[in-house]
Amino acid sequence: MLTIHQPEIIERENETVLQAKFECGNTKDILWFSTTNEFGSYLCHERGDAFLVAMLLYAMKRGEDIHILAPISARLYYTLTKHLVKVIADMFPGYHQIQIIGDIDSGNLDNAGGVGTGLSCGIDSFCTVIEHTDESCPSDYKLTHLTFFNVGASGDYGGDHARDLFHQRTEAVRPCADELQLPLVTLDSNINEILDMRFVITHTYRNVAAVLALQKLFKTYYYSSGYSLRQFELNHSDSSHYDAYTLDMLSTNATKFFSSGEIYSRVEKTDIVSIHPLSYKYLNVCVAAETNCSKCNKCQRTLVTLDLLGKLNLYNKVFNLSNYQMHRSKYFGLVLSGRKNDLMKQEIYDSIKRDHFPIPFGAYLYRYPQAIFQFGIRHCPEFIKRQYKNLKRQ
Numbered sequence: 319m320l321t322i323h324q325p326e327i328i329e330r331e332n333e334t335v336l337q338a339k340f341e342c343g344n345t346k347d348i349l350w351f352s353t354t355n356e357f358g359s360y361l362c363h364e365r366g367d368a369f370l371v372a373m374l375l376y377a378m379k380r381g382e383d384i385h386i387l388a389p390i391s392a393r394l395y396y397t398l399t400k401h402l403v404k405v406i407a408d409m410f411p412g413y414h415q416i417q418i419i420g421d422i423d424s425g426n427l428d429n430a431g432g433v434g435t436g437l438s439c440g441i442d443s444f445c446t447v448i449e450h451t452d453e454s455c456p457s458d459y460k461l462t463h464l465t466f467f468n469v470g471a472s473g474d475y476g477g478d479h480a481r482d483l484f485h486q487r488t489e490a491v492r493p494c495a496d497e498l499q500l501p502l503v504t505l506d507s508n509i510n511e512i513l514d515m516r517f518v519i520t521h522t523y524r525n526v527a528a529v530l531a532l533q534k535l536f537k538t539y540y541y542s543s544g545y546s547l548r549q550f551e552l553n554h555s556d557s558s559h560y561d562a563y564t565l566d567m568l569s570t571n572a573t574k575f576f577s578s579g580e581i582y583s584r585v586e587k588t589d590i591v592s593i594h595p596l597s598y599k600y601l602n603v604c605v606a607a608e609t610n611c612s613k614c615n616k617c618q619r620t621l622v623t624l625d626l627l628g629k630l631n632l633y634n635k636v637f638n639l640s641n642y643q644m645h646r647s648k649y650f651g652l653v654l655s656g657r658k659n660d661l662m663k664q665e666i667y668d669s670i671k672r673d674h675f676p677i678p679f680g681a682y683l684y685r686y687p688q689a690i691f692q693f694g695i696r697h698c699p700e701f702i703k704r705q706y707k708n709l710k711r712q
């Protein structure tokens with residue numbers, strides 16, 4: 319049995335903390351969420367929802383029922399017990415279907431009516447921001463707040479390094495939030511250390527838990543999709559694959575989650591982002607460095623996409639374009655060679671084919687490196703030309 323106690327609020331000089339003790343077997347610990355005092359009054363100690371969602375996979379992995387000593391929102395109790403718990407148990411190898419025991423609360427929470435989304439300044443995040451600050455968005459659904467959480471994106475398992483990176487990244491995105499004239503809500507947590515699980519598998523649950531910790535602030539929250547709805551699958555290896563479903567299952571009476579950008583491919587999102595001048599200053603997709611390294615897999619993918627959209631030169635402040643031009647053939651070659659095992663590369667390849675984009679001829683050297691060994695470099699071009707013609711016919 320995993321027992322989660324009633325959450326409590328602790329006010330400190332520079333932060334307000336929402337925390338709850340828990341016990342599971344021989345483990346006794348405290349899970350906490352902390353925000354600046356400016357937003358401290360929105361931390362929700364009246365419900366156990368944030369802690370229930372945060373610990374759901376933890377309990378199911380161990381086969382422990384959850385006994386929660388704080389009221390659970392009626393909608394969340396219903397969706398978990400009648401829908402999601404079984405879906406997770408069937409999807410995750412070795413996970414168990416568990417019982418959730420606790421009081422249900424059907425009443426209304428105080429809610430400030432905020433509309434939020436995470437601001438990472440990546441393609442998915444920028445696309446959500448653009449679509450929900452645009453004049454075509456109904457006023458009730460326009461963003462009122464942006465968020466930045468330390469729940470695993472800066473390091474799956476937490477620790478000081480991840481926390482330092484979280485603070486650095488917060489300051490990197492803050493000027494963008496300022497230019498958008500939207501307040502930036504930051505939230506720190508020890509969920510990374512408690513869960514001890516990979517972020518990619520659990521990111522939807524972690525971020526939803528963080529938002530539910532602020533359940534008295536947000537009426538609506540957009541979670542930027544990693545994959546399009548066309549790529550939906552119940553696949554435990556990345557919670558992005560099925561979060562269009564999970565987000566509805568984890569909504570409460572007070573806070574409704576939407577998957578955002580799920581109707582677009584990554585190429586289409588990049589096209590949307592590329593019309594917004596703020597992205598020319600702040601786009602940051604890198605997984606290897608604090609600013610875009612222009613070399614890692616995500617930087618490469620974004621540069622190639624901007625290239626085929628004809629928007630590359632708009633991004634000379636955030637990417638090293640001369641480095642890109644030096645490696646352009648290789649990066650296109652990696653799209654050709656890697657597309658079968660990478661949905662994002664396949665999307666780029668589909669756009670190349672659809673638009674008849676003239677990719678550099680040298681890319682085929684990377685597509686068919688075996689030719690160099692088989693035929694020798696002197697005869698290689700003929701072989702590649704034959705392959706190129708075959709490819710065009712596909």
Ligand SMILES: [Zn+2]
Pocket residue numbers: 603604605606607609610611612613614615616617618
């Ligand atoms: Zn990079």
